[in-house]
Amino acid sequence: MRDVALPCDLRSEEETRAFLQQQAGCLVAAPDKVISRGASAERRCFRVTDGVVRLVRYYADGRRQVTRFAFPGEFFGLSRAERELASEAVSPTTLLEFDLGRLQKLSDCNPYLARQLAGALRAAVDQATEHIVLMGWKDPRQRLAAFLRMLHGRLGLGDVVPIPMARIDIADYIGLTAETVSRAFAELRRRSIVEDIDRQLLRLDVSELGRLIEDEL
Amino acid sequence: MRDVALPCDLRSEEETRAFLQQQAGCLVAAPDKVISRGASAERRCFRVTDGVVRLVRYYADGRRQVTRFAFPGEFFGLSRAERELASEAVSPTTLLEFDLGRLQKLSDCNPYLARQLAGALRAAVDQATEHIVLMGWKDPRQRLAAFLRMLHGRLGLGDVVPIPMARIDIADYIGLTAETVSRAFAELRRRSIVEDIDRQLLRLDVSELGRLIEDEL
DNA sequence: CGCGCGCTTGACTAACTTCAAAGATGGTGG
């Protein structure tokens, strides 16, 4: 396949975006399907079009740590450490797949793309920093509340939030067991801070959620 | 002060680096001195020239989480979440201070700078990801071992590693108390995996360290 | 030389994990 335009000639974000799509392979992944096993030899990065992806580190004893959830519009695999993580679909997912080397070359001569990738990296740092701060809270309820607030910021509409991932994914993200997460949910429900609309849909009392997180209760 | 050259005209990394130095303010910070209090209004980012800086989130109950240690050559404050963290000198530190807006403008038209900043962001994502993986280990000895391995990778010379930060900083980084960290150190010493050369200097059995981390012992 | 602060060690407590089982949920095939 021949490039229809030299990347350096692209003059706008729209043209760059369109060009980028040509450079990408499109993937579809059903829930729990592995997108990348994670290896230092991995030469691809991805952009989530639709759905949610989890980045996971498996430990020798079978436990695991979810290091990140990637939501629509987000890139993952731009940094070495992320490429060494396994990536798995949480919900039915579609993604674009890019060759790292090519992306690097393109961004070197196309400032629009370079800016977009820098933005994606900043977002990754932001998410990771938030995640670390979340794990600083020792009370399970606070951790869960911080997680729900994060999710609300990403996926929420009004006071309603979809919860696309299973309890065990949440547990492995916030550093607790599924049982402890379940108990924390129970107490948040008891306090009317969260209300079940559906299995995968919650209504949140956002202000009360924030109070719970900060005020150590 | 007048710019001697337009940033877009800079033709090499050396020229860019030299130009960048002119754009920076130089700071010196004694141990425990606050570099930035951390606020969403913060408009600066920093590059550590010498020493070590900790990025810290303080919680309402007085506890804190160290989200990152920044070592010589590294930038911090490039992403929003990092600018909202307090930054404090761990050891005697010198830094360069940059105006974010100006840096952004410069990088928009100077590919060398853009690449350097992208590299700094990738490094930040790598560190944060490593940090989250570290906190996934539940055994204090494994967490400490993973921390020491990280430090060895950054500051180590042969099998010797300087430990510039206090126990409490380590504890707040890996999510444990200072007492637990002290006990974990005791056991690593007992097993001859670490040996004290000096108060701030350790000799590590790196391979044994790796085995301890992965093999769950 | 003496004080202060950080580090270490000990005993006890509290809370999360573990182990176990029952309850809900969703998908599938008869």
Next chain:
DNA sequence: CCACCATCTTTGAAGTTAGTCAAGCGCGCG
């Protein structure tokens, strides 16, 4: 369409382990 089964979630009880409180030690600084 409904019953069944596998899986996920919730709930309960017991056990471990890191946190807490407290005291002793050692190094560095004034």
